[in-house]
Amino acid sequence: MCLLISISYLEIYNELIRDLLNPGGPLELREDNRGNQSVAGLSEVSTASRAEVIQLLLKGNKARTVEPTAANQ
Secondary structure: OOOOEEEOOEEEEOOEEEEOOOOOOOEEEEEOOOOOEEEEOOOOEEEOOHHHHHHHHHHHHHHOOOOOOOOOO
């Protein structure tokens, strides 16, 4: 049996939504007439193995915004 999984990875930082698997400009949160919410333009990557999932998570982690705060040096 082959299981196919689709992955999206996003970040919300300073009220902006960013796609971590396909970095670019900020994305928009949309809501349809039924109240369902989605992120317009968010990529969805299909994968069939654990190794691919790990690689995508590592790729997304590298694209995350990391900023120091006054509480951290």
